[in-house]
Amino acid sequence: MPENIPDLDDISRHLFAPAMGSPGGELIWVNVFMFKTERNFRESVVWRKYAPMIADVHRHGCAKQDNDRRNGKDCTYFGALTGSVHEVRNIRSKSGARFQVLHVPDEGNHHAEISYLQDRVLTKNDKAELKGEIKKRFQARSDHTCP
């Protein structure tokens, strides 16, 4: 059953090479948060209520890496970025467009999603500005190497 995610909670975004960058290297931010059409403009994050320690976040990242590799995908989990729900919900484009953060427990209780709040028609510039701003809210990085 989906729950309301409080503003004061934290969320973490998994990092996968090669698309998002490389361990210890610079991140390719436009790939960290892309909001693809194919995923209905949603990006997955870990709700820290159900993964309180960073080791818990990494455990989910390792599991996703294993699952993706089993499906033939080239990906290596190399860490996570953490930010606060409040900071993400507080981002505004010039015209007032913003994100929502929702609990989507279909992949486990820890699973949440960031997406555009559909309270208006978003322009290309709204989306570009929101994407440009979200990276500033995920500056706490924890690197990881899967065992």
Place this chain on the structure above:
Amino acid sequence: MSLQSRMYDDPSLSSDADIAFGLPPQNDISSDILDYEERKLQLQSIIEQMIHAAPSYDSDPVAVREGAAATAQRFLQVLPINRELPKVAPDGEGDLLFVWEPPHGNCIATVQEDMLHLVDQPGTAHAAHIDAQQFTGGHIPVQILHAIPMR
């Protein structure tokens, strides 16, 4: 006009006045132009590859539409040499992003087929949206060109 003819036909690149006003000597300017044009070609090549398979976080390739790619390549062709070159990325919706990040400017352009959008100074109190400017080649719309950082 070819790169070579641009280098040799432009009298401003070989005049004594350049040196008198403290500009680099001709060889340095020529080298700078070559580097700039080489980086433009690299960007255009990257855009060409994105039509087939642009990178994406989940390893599922993101498609970039041919029309958007062609428009982005035309944009680079006519981008004046006194402007910074952008980083390029798919926007996840079939179009392309050109990104100028500090210290080399602060704006993001989205390129659709024959259409440009630009947000200048995103996330600041001075943010400005320039929406849906037609661009079929030739000249970059003035409003957009003015927002692109000088180098």
